[in-house]
Amino acid sequence: MTQKVALVTGAARGIGLATTALFIEQGWLVAMVDRDGDELKVAVKQFNQARPYEFDVSRPDDVDQMMEAVLADFGRVDAVVNNAGVADFRPLEQTSFADWRRIMETNLDGVFLVSQAATPALRKTKGALVNIASISGLRGSTLRVAYGTSKAAVIHLTKQQAAELGEHGIRANCVCPGPVRTKLAMAVHSPEIIAAYHDTIPLNRYGSERELAEVITFLCSEKASYVTGQVIAADGGFESTGVGLP
Ligand code: NAD
Numbered sequence: 001m002t003q004k005v006a007l008v009t010g011a012a013r014g015i016g017l018a019t020t021a022l023f024i025e026q027g028w029l030v031a032m033v034d035r036d037g038d039e040l041k042v043a044v045k046q047f048n049q050a051r052p053y054e055f056d057v058s059r060p061d062d063v064d065q066m067m068e069a070v071l072a073d074f075g076r077v078d079a080v081v082n083n084a085g086v087a088d089f090r091p092l093e094q095t096s097f098a099d100w101r102r103i104m105e106t107n108l109d110g111v112f113l114v115s116q117a118a119t120p121a122l123r124k125t126k127g128a129l130v131n132i133a134s135i136s137g138l139r140g141s142t143l144r145v146a147y148g149t150s151k152a153a154v155i156h157l158t159k160q161q162a163a164e165l166g167e168h169g170i171r172a173n174c175v176c177p178g179p180v181r182t183k184l185a186m187a188v189h190s191p192e193i194i195a196a197y198h199d200t201i202p203l204n205r206y207g208s209e210r211e212l213a214e215v216i217t218f219l220c221s222e223k224a225s226y227v228t229g230q231v232i233a234a235d236g237g238f239e240s241t242g243v244g245l246p
Contacts, residue, residue, distance in 0.1 A: 020047065023079075024050060034053075053066050063113040076121065078127045080114060081220070111131050111154050128220045130174070131158045134151040135233055136151050137176060171219075173231075179197050200246065204236075206236075
């Protein structure tokens with residue numbers, strides 16, 4: 001049987017690394033994409049069924065070269081997980097245009113570029129796109145003008161992709177993680193934010209990378225063959241409470 005191939009961006013650590021590991025447990029091959037070459041080199045050593053691609057998803061030339069390299073190595077792509085992301089928690093008046101662009105370039109432009117570059121390959125396999133947004137894209141907050149806006153745009157981009165690509169058999173879904181103790185989150189979650197999350201999340205805890213990976217790989221699998229255009233919060237119930245983001 002032909003092994004399926006997943007392309008995971010931001011795969012060197014955090015949720016992307018856990019997603020890579022779970023795909024491999026499920027028998028897939030994985031193209032691990034990350035701009036942090038050092039971390040990627042270490043991460044890929046754990047796996048026999050993965051290859052590293054050191055590229056920046058916010059740069060059109062990088063994305064073209066990345067797709068060319070992945071297709072030359074694997075010959076197909078069955079799923080793309082647009083997971084690479086950066087965070088910056090600041091209010092509007094303290095966000096420079098450079099801060100804004102830095103967040104948009106990876107979180108939004110990167111999803112657009114990688115999805116567009118992968119679409120011809122996904123048409124051939126009737127593959128799946130999973131875009132990683134955030135609960136920060138579902139609610140306003142006092143701190144996340146760039147991050148929250150970028151993630152809200154990713155949610156809409158997913159709906160556009162589902163509407164447009166369904167006729168080619170391509171499914172597109174979006175996962176909105178709640179808080180997970182990764183390098184990205186720990187750089188922006190103050191002790192007050194951590195305490196507030198513990199109080200307001202119905203399950204009273206942060207999620208794990210593995211819990212996110214389970215949802216992501218499900219959406220890429222045949223088990224989700226009639227699921228497209230959906231926005232799924234994996235957040236311990238936070239989104240269901242209606243309280244403000246800490
Ligand atoms: P992380 O920082 O642990 O991992 C992100 C990876 O993406 C890193 O390896 C980084 O080098 C890579 N990356 C960043 N910009 C890139 C670029 N332009 N090109 C290629 N690679 C790039 O973060 P994480 O927490 O695992 O985040 C994964 C995704 O989940 C992100 O989209 C993030 O916004 C989202 N998310 C995370 C949380 C959380 O609490 N951790 C919550 C909501 C959403």
